[in-house]
Amino acid sequence: MNMEWRSIRNQxxxxxxxxxxxxxxxxxxxxxxxxxxxxxxxxxxxxxxxIGFKALDRLAKDVQRMSNGRLNIQVLPDGAIVPAxxxxxxxxxxxxxxxxxxxxxFAGKHIAGSLFGNPPxxxxxxxxxxxxxxxxxLMMGPGKELYNEYFRDILKMNVVVFPVGFHGPLSVGWFSxxxxxxxxxxxxxxxTGPGLIAETWKKMGVPATFLPGGExxxxxxxxxxxxxxxxxxxxxxxxxxxxxxxxYYIQGAHFPISNWQLLIxxxxxxxxxxxxxxxxxxxxxxxxxxxxxxxIHQNGILLKEAKEKQGVKVYDVPKExxxxxxxxxxxxxxxxxxxxxFKKVLDSQRAYAELIRPWWNATLKSFVYLTxxxxxx
Numbered sequence: 001m002n003m004e005w006r007s008i009r010n011q012x013x014x015x016x017x018x019x020x021x022x023x024x025x026x027x028x029x030x031x032x033x034x035x036x037x038x039x040x041x042x043x044x045x046x047x048x049x050x051i052g053f054k055a056l057d058r059l060a061k062d063v064q065r066m067s068n069g070r071l072n073i074q075v076l077p078d079g080a081i082v083p084a085x086x087x088x089x090x091x092x093x094x095x096x097x098x099x100x101x102x103x104x105x106f107a108g109k110h111i112a113g114s115l116f117g118n119p120p121x122x123x124x125x126x127x128x129x130x131x132x133x134x135x136x137x138l139m140m141g142p143g144k145e146l147y148n149e150y151f152r153d154i155l156k157m158n159v160v161v162f163p164v165g166f167h168g169p170l171s172v173g174w175f176s177x178x179x180x181x182x183x184x185x186x187x188x189x190x191x192t193g194p195g196l197i198a199e200t201w202k203k204m205g206v207p208a209t210f211l212p213g214g215e216x217x218x219x220x221x222x223x224x225x226x227x228x229x230x231x232x233x234x235x236x237x238x239x240x241x242x243x244x245x246x247x248y249y250i251q252g253a254h255f256p257i258s259n260w261q262l263l264i265x266x267x268x269x270x271x272x273x274x275x276x277x278x279x280x281x282x283x284x285x286x287x288x289x290x291x292x293x294x295x296i297h298q299n300g301i302l303l304k305e306a307k308e309k310q311g312v313k314v315y316d317v318p319k320e321x322x323x324x325x326x327x328x329x330x331x332x333x334x335x336x337x338x339x340x341x342f343k344k345v346l347d348s349q350r351a352y353a354e355l356i357r358p359w360w361n362a363t364l365k366s367f368v369y370l371t372x373x374x375x376x377x
Contacts, residue, residue: 037069037070037071037072038070038071038072038272038276039072039073039074039097040071040072040073040074040097040098040264040268041073041074041076041081041096041097041098042056042060042073042074042075042076042096042097042098042099042100042262043076043080043081043082043087043090043091043096043098043099043100044056044075044076044077044078044087044099044100044101045078045084045087045099045100045101045102045105046077046078046100047077047078048077049238050235051165051167051234051235051291051294051295051298052100052164052165052167052260052291053075053077054294055164055165055260055287055290055291055294056075056100056164056262056287057075058287058290059073059164059262059283059284059286059287060073060074060075062283062286063276063279063280063283066279066282066283067275067276067279070276071272071276071279071280081095081096082095082096084101084105087099087100087101087263088101088106088109088157088263091157091159091263091264091265092157092158092159092265094265094267094268096265097264097265097268098262098263098264098265098268099262099263100164100260100261100262100263101260101261101263102117102118102258102259102260102261103116103117103118103259103261104116104117104118104193104194104195104258104259105117106150106155107194107195107196109155110150110154110155110339110341110342111196111336111339111342112150112154112339112341112342112345113150114195114196115333115342115345115346115349116138116143116146116147116150116259116345117195117257117258117259118168118193118195118196118197118255118257118258118259119134119196119257119329119333119349120196120197120199120200120254120255120325120329120332120333121200121253121254121256121322121325121326121329121330122134122253122256122257123329123333123346123349123350123353124326124327124329124330124331124332124333124334125326125327125329125330126330126350126353127349127350127353128326128353129256129257129349129353130169130256130257130364131166131168131169131256131257131292132360133352133353133356133360134166134256134257134259135163135166135288136352136356137348137349137352138163138259139163139285139288141352142348142351142352143345143348143349143352146344146345146348147161148160148161149341150341150345151263154341157263158265158266158267159263159264159265159266160263160264160266160269161261161262161263161264162261162262162264162280162281162284163259163260163261163262163284163288164260164261164262164284164287164288164291165260165287165288165290165291165292166257166258166259166260166288166291166292167231167232167258167260167291167295168232168252168255168256168257168258169232169251169252169253169255169256169257170229170230170231170232170252170255170258171229171230171231171232171233171236171248171249171250171251171252172229172249172250172251172252172254172317172321173190173191173227173228173229173230173236173241173248173249174227174228174230174236174241174242174244174245174247174248174249175188175226175227175245175247175249176188176220176226176227176244176245176247177226177247178247178313178315179227179247179249179315179317179318179321180318181318181320181321182204182318182320182321182324185204185206185321186204186205186206186207187226188206188207188226188227189207189209189224189225189226189227190206190207190208190209190225190226190227190228190229191208191209191210191211191216191219191225191227191228191229192208192209192210192228192229193210193229193255194210196329196332196333197254197255198210199332200254200325200328200329200332201254201325203328203331203332204324204325204328209225211225211228213230213239216228216230216239217239217240217241217243217244220241220244220245221244227245228241229255232250232252232295232299233250233298233299233300233302233303233306234295234298234299234302236248236302236306237302237303237305237306237310238302242306242310242311242312246310246311246312246313247313247315248306248312248313248314248315249314249315249316249317250303250314251316251317251322253317253322253325253326254322254325254329260291262284264280333346
């Protein structure tokens with residue numbers, strides 16, 4: 001009996017010892033994982049006050065929590081390591097692990113960048129993507145593979161890419177005098193962004209020009225320009241446009257989409273464990289939603305402030321301006337279909353628009369009806 005009891009006691013002791021050693025090993029491995037955290041720097045093309053920076057900062061915190069500190073992401077403002085124009089090359093060569101910029105900034109390397117970043121009038125009359133339709137094409141539809149093909153095969157970049165925020169529609173903007181027609185628009189010296197959108201305005205006969213952000217207000221104050229597009233209320237009001245002009249046209253059918261994207265060096269990406277890769281993928285999708293919801297909230301606050309505290313007059317953009325812009329946008333994008341890859345992307349967008357239009361356009365009319373009814377006094 002005593003020998004049997006001693007045998008049981010020894011077995012229990014060994015089991016307890018095994019459990020203690022197992023716990024110690026787990027703790028050691030967790031500590032090692034924490035103390036040797038993978039570091040990833042994201043060099044952005046914006047300042048820390050911008051929504052794109054804030055979204056990435058939130059993404060970094062989410063990933064750090066999900067990974068229990070195994071992946072430490074540092075988000076850097078424009079110019080911290082390299083200027084905005086050098087971000088693509090810095091990621092490609094591994095000077096930084098990752099970077100964030102707008103997809104349309106790559107149009108100078110290959111014009112299809114505009115179709116992934118800010119297709120004018122959502123691609124023109126026969127496409128007409130709004131933000132959500134474009135997101136669906138890019139993230140759930142055939143655009144996802146084309147997006148990766150663009151960077152991998154066309155630009156020959158050693159990166160993986162994820163959308164992290166869609167901004168838009170961007171307002172037509174601020175003007176010295178009200179605009180009531182296409183004729184008025186043609187008489188305004190107008191600052192817009194670069195690329196196909198600027199090309200479309202010029203085709204309409206609008207004397208459009210591109211100016212960097214820091215040059216816009218000085219040009220407005222000197223009377224060099226009569227109007228300017230920048231962003232939406234969240235960007236425009238802190239920018240200070242109301243100090244020069246009071247006429248604000250907030251709709252943006254000309255510029256319904258702006259794709260803020262995260263690029264990660266592919267060599268760095270492949271060295272990450274599958275679970276860390278999955279955490280980043282989930283966090284980028286969450287960032288897309290966060291950006292859109294945040295802008296709805298903040299644009300409402302800032303537009304109210306502009307009207308009530310700064311005397312800004314808010315107008316609807318005359319319908320004929322968007323009709324003319326959409327028609328000219330179709331001609332502008334068709335001009336580039338001699339490039340096989342550009343045509344491939346444009347054809348994909350057209351086919352996707354035809355697929356979703358019967359349901360999605362009808363759904364949008366429901367939303368318009370609800371908002372118009374709610375706005376009736």
